[in-house]
Amino acid sequence: MRKKLSFINNRFKITGGDMTHTATFRVRYSETDRMGYMYYGNYAAWFEVGRVELLRSLGLTYRKMEDDGVILPVRDFTVRYFKPVKYDDEVYLETELTVLSGPKITFDYVLRDAHGNKLCTSTIVLVFCHKSSGRPTRAPQELEKALKSKD
Amino acid sequence: MRKKLSFINNRFKITGGDMTHTATFRVRYSETDRMGYMYYGNYAAWFEVGRVELLRSLGLTYRKMEDDGVILPVRDFTVRYFKPVKYDDEVYLETELTVLSGPKITFDYVLRDAHGNKLCTSTIVLVFCHKSSGRPTRAPQELEKALKSKD
Amino acid sequence: MRKKLSFINNRFKITGGDMTHTATFRVRYSETDRMGYMYYGNYAAWFEVGRVELLRSLGLTYRKMEDDGVILPVRDFTVRYFKPVKYDDEVYLETELTVLSGPKITFDYVLRDAHGNKLCTSTIVLVFCHKSSGRPTRAPQELEKALKSKD
Amino acid sequence: MRKKLSFINNRFKITGGDMTHTATFRVRYSETDRMGYMYYGNYAAWFEVGRVELLRSLGLTYRKMEDDGVILPVRDFTVRYFKPVKYDDEVYLETELTVLSGPKITFDYVLRDAHGNKLCTSTIVLVFCHKSSGRPTRAPQELEKALKSKD
Numbered sequence: 001m002r003k004k005l006s007f008i009n010n011r012f013k014i015t016g017g018d019m020t021h022t023a024t025f026r027v028r029y030s031e032t033d034r035m036g037y038m039y040y041g042n043y044a045a046w047f048e049v050g051r052v053e054l055l056r057s058l059g060l061t062y063r064k065m066e067d068d069g070v071i072l073p074v075r076d077f078t079v080r081y082f083k084p085v086k087y088d089d090e091v092y093l094e095t096e097l098t099v100l101s102g103p104k105i106t107f108d109y110v111l112r113d114a115h116g117n118k119l120c121t122s123t124i125v126l127v128f129c130h131k132s133s134g135r136p137t138r139a140p141q142e143l144e145k146a147l148k149s150k151d
Numbered sequence: 152m153r154k155k156l157s158f159i160n161n162r163f164k165i166t167g168g169d170m171t172h173t174a175t176f177r178v179r180y181s182e183t184d185r186m187g188y189m190y191y192g193n194y195a196a197w198f199e200v201g202r203v204e205l206l207r208s209l210g211l212t213y214r215k216m217e218d219d220g221v222i223l224p225v226r227d228f229t230v231r232y233f234k235p236v237k238y239d240d241e242v243y244l245e246t247e248l249t250v251l252s253g254p255k256i257t258f259d260y261v262l263r264d265a266h267g268n269k270l271c272t273s274t275i276v277l278v279f280c281h282k283s284s285g286r287p288t289r290a291p292q293e294l295e296k297a298l299k300s301k302d
Numbered sequence: 303m304r305k306k307l308s309f310i311n312n313r314f315k316i317t318g319g320d321m322t323h324t325a326t327f328r329v330r331y332s333e334t335d336r337m338g339y340m341y342y343g344n345y346a347a348w349f350e351v352g353r354v355e356l357l358r359s360l361g362l363t364y365r366k367m368e369d370d371g372v373i374l375p376v377r378d379f380t381v382r383y384f385k386p387v388k389y390d391d392e393v394y395l396e397t398e399l400t401v402l403s404g405p406k407i408t409f410d411y412v413l414r415d416a417h418g419n420k421l422c423t424s425t426i427v428l429v430f431c432h433k434s435s436g437r438p439t440r441a442p443q444e445l446e447k448a449l450k451s452k453d
Numbered sequence: 454m455r456k457k458l459s460f461i462n463n464r465f466k467i468t469g470g471d472m473t474h475t476a477t478f479r480v481r482y483s484e485t486d487r488m489g490y491m492y493y494g495n496y497a498a499w500f501e502v503g504r505v506e507l508l509r510s511l512g513l514t515y516r517k518m519e520d521d522g523v524i525l526p527v528r529d530f531t532v533r534y535f536k537p538v539k540y541d542d543e544v545y546l547e548t549e550l551t552v553l554s555g556p557k558i559t560f561d562y563v564l565r566d567a568h569g570n571k572l573c574t575s576t577i578v579l580v581f582c583h584k585s586s587g588r589p590t591r592a593p594q595e596l597e598k599a600l601k602s603k604d
Contacts, residue, residue: 028498028501028502029335029336029341029498029501029505029515030335030341030343030497030498030501031498032335032336033331033332033334033335033336034217034331034334034335034336034338034389035217035222035224035282036336037224039195039331039332040195040224040225040228041192041193041194041195041196041199041332042192043192044190044191044192044195044483045192045481045482045483045484048192048481048482048483049481052482052541061541062482062541063540063541066185066186071186073186073188073191073232073235074191074232075231075232076229076230076231076232077191077228077229077230077231077232078227078228078229078230079227079228079229080226080227080228081224081225081226081227081228084224084285087336087516088505088514088515088516131186134235179347179350179351180347180350180354180364180486180487180492181346181347181350181486181492181494182347183486183487184482184483184485184486184487185482185485185486185487185489185540187487190482190483192483195332196330196331196332196333199330199331199332200330203331203390212390213331213390214389214390238365238487239354239363239364239365336519337519337524337526337584339526341497342497342526342527342530343494343495343496343497343498343501344494345494346492346493346494346497347494350494368487368488373488375488375490375493375534375537376493376534377533377534378531378532378533378534379493379530379531379532379533379534380529380530380531380532381529381530381531382528382529382530383526383527383528383529383530386526386587433488436537
């Protein structure tokens with residue numbers, strides 16, 4: 001399938017699936033709970049790694065962005081858990097940048113096991129903000145450039 | 152407003168807001184991140200405390216339930232973050248049991264600051280399962296009894 | 303036993319046990335691991351709450367201190383675990399300020415169950431540092447004053 | 454330097470440094486705190502990964518060991534922090550198995566940055582225990598065999 005990145009009215013809608021990154025994790029003991037499962041709240045840390053690494057692959061270092069005065073707090077976080085992830089399991093997190101619209105950026109996630117089974121899905125919307133004021137701001141130019149160059 | 156608990160077709164729909172519990176938290180240093188905010192993934196632990204304490208107020212000890220062979224993994228988790236929660240802030244988590252339907256139980260959450268401002272909202276759906284098989288099962292009878300007695 | 307606070311050569315050595323604070327915790331599900339125990343790394347967060355609350359009882363707000371440009375990173379951390387702490391257990395953390403010497407501050411901890419049994423002990427040494435340079439600095443004057451007034 | 458593994462009176466004392474494993478970590482945002490540093494309590498999770506991977510390299514899967522009825526809780530945990538570890542830093546954890554004595558096993562750790570600077574050191578003593586009774590037990594035979602074969 002061909003990726004299609006549309007840039008209409010300052011809004012990127014990215015479809016076709018090559019603005020993606022796959023990260024590998026092995027469940028740490030610290031991440032398990034009394035059920036022996038990955039604790040439901042700990043997935044958030046993996047999703048964060050997924051988007052940071054995807055941005056890095058586009059040439060954007062999240063640390064540098066913060067040092068330059070822009071932070072990226074989460075606005076909406078949705079997860080559906082299909083199957084438990086257990087201690088020491090190796091899993092694969094697919095992160096996709098799907099929308100960039102004004103100050104908002106959206107990532108879609110699929111977590112899979114070694115057999116390709118879907119373990120969980122997630123959508124996370126974050127908002128670029130000025131570190132000083134906390135107010136929303138446009139995405140860094142490097143990111144828009146990187147996206148356009150991929151078009 | 153009068154609470155209304157409807158029990159139709161094995162489904163409890165609870166409205167009117169007195170099947171609730173309020174828990175107080177103070178943001179720990181361990182829960183902050185580089186922005187100085189409560190890390191977005193750490194709210195999950197508060198929501199868990201909220202529902203465990205609400206169940207306890209209904210006479211159901213989550214630990215005992217697990218020891219009796221029933222676990223309660225999370226199926227769906229949705230959060231919207233309105234305002235950042237900062238280190239050492241004292242906040243108030245309102246947990247409401249809103250639906251009990253077959254093996255599924257739903258909690259709605261509102262997190263507020265000392266002035267009553269809404270900081271975040273969440274909805275979490277969990278599924279009662281047999282610990283041994285992992286298969287869904289009806290809610291423990293104590294819970295259904297507790298809900299009916301509140302009607 | 304009478305507390306004795308000695309102030310010799312800019313070094314406070316505090317003995318006698320009333321420069322203490324007791325905090326109560328209930329083990330959260332998020333804090334457990336696959337053994338059903340409180341994960342060994344999660345005690346650190348409790349110890350942090352213990353010392354922050356002890357300082358608050360002495361009139362020193364850790365948040366304010368940081369906003370005033372002084373941070374307090376941990377230098378040495380030692381724990382001995384005697385008995386496992388389990389999910390939903392209620393436990394009591396005794397924190398004692400034992401030494402204040404130049405930029406260094408030492409806290410001793412005992413964690414107990416409801417029967418007074420010792421569950422774990424810890425000693426933590428932290429160093430007051432300038433936020434800007436990271437260099438060690440004397441303890442805030444408010445703290446020295448508070449300690450002297452207790453003498 | 455030649456490794457020397459002594460097996461005297463049922464006690465392995467391992468010196469010479471090739472019973473080691475190096476793991477690489479990048480500091481996640483979830484692991485930072487308000488100072489922008491890796492939170493002092495979060496190192497414990499890295500140390501756990503270090504020893505689990507070292508054991509795996511010796512042919513011992515921690516998960517399997519637990520499934521076979523043996524758990525390995527921490528008894529003593531000591532850390533000295535030399536330099537802060539910051540968000541997005543890549544660091545290298547050297548884990549060394551130094552003593553195996555009856556039910557006790559000791560790991561020594563050094564954490565370094567990309568330039569070889571020592572960031573922190575740690576020693577952790579764990580105790581092999583029966584999962585059912587919680588009582589100490591000898592190390593699994595696979596481990597003793599693996600150590601002897603390395604001699």
